[in-house]
Amino acid sequence: MGTERKVNNRRKFFQTSAALVGGTLLYALIKPFEALAQPKEEEIKTDQANLALWGMGVDLEKCIGCGKCAEACKIENKVPKEPFYFRTWVEQYTVKNDGTVKIESPNGGIGGLKQSVPDEEIFKSFMVPKLCNHCTKAPCVQACPVGATYISPDGVVLVDETYCIGCSYCIQACPYGARFMNPITKVADKCTFCYHRISEGLQPACVEVCPTDARIFGDLRDKESDLVKFLQVNPTQVLKPHLNTHSRVFYNALSSEVK
Amino acid sequence: MPKLIFRLFLTFIVFVGIFILIQKLLTPESFGEYGHYRANSLDDNKMRTSFYKGDAKCTECHQDVYDLRETDVHSGVRCESCHSPKIxxxxxxxxxxxxxxxxxxxxxxCHATNPARLKKGVPQLDFKEHYVKQNCIECHNPHAPWELKEK
Known part of the structure; x- marks a missing residue:
């Protein structure tokens, strides 16, 4: 009796083992759930390799803080002149001799920035144009509860104005303060890299008007583009790299004071 | 199958059916084509009207001004940097x-003195010292700033 039981147990063990191993092998061979799974990131990349991947370079060594970009952005995108909302703006950073930093941006820099600190107190002073950083891992896109903000296949963070419910979660999520609630349309508004212009082959309005060519716009996938050349020549940095947003706006000559 | 279980099963199927129907009705057209968003929104964003036309459009009428600008230091500045469009x-x-x-x-x-503009190749001057009572364009041609006008 005891022997029979042992044999039965052993037979059962071998049967189960064979079924498990066979099943695993069969699964690996036919992969029945492959179609249901989300496409892998690498596959998406090869799919979109023929599309552009837009980005911008900002050369702080060239920016003179004239505010033409902020003005042009307001005209091009019909951003209300007042209250003071901006899709792009210019900040003047002043590091004083005692080490304190003063950041000012009256009217977003429109009309030209003026230094308010007397000359003898200034250690260094520089301009920083700001805009949406078009993050690869955008916190605003993750925060949106309805899918009204998204990253387009060519790498631009856009807002679906007809679908946005105006909850302003994205505005709180943005670490760069690049979003605002448009008082006219009552939906979230932000820099689109002038998506209507770049899809026609034009430059964004701020790049178009910059008198010193401090802004460089281009396709990161095109090795011949001005932007790729700018990135090759200059040691660039993104804003707030510790947040792991992988943004696509690259600053040359960025000081550590810039937040 | 017992009647009770059958009824429960039927109700379950009906609920799932209603859920799928509601989801279909509420999901906007083209949602999810490229990702968790309306694919048609890309076209909405492309359809906006632009204001800035670019130098090519300006030179259709003002080739002479363009040629003059190219001869002097304002050659890198685009027409619309100063002439921002009104329409x-x-x-x-x-x-x-x-x-x-x-x-x-x-x-x-652009040309007022600012410590942040030093060494950037843009001439700066104190507008409280340099010919205070005159307009810049009385002497300087804005398209060719160093062609000073005779007074």
């Missing part, structure tokens, strides 16, 4: 010409 790009700009009054304040936007 959208599809409309003829003659309807609302982008005239700039060459006031000192306007020139000062």
């Amino acid at each position: 959208d790009a599809t409309t003829d700009c003659k309807v609302m010409p982008p005239i700039v009054k060459g006031t000192n304040k306007f020139c000062a936007e």
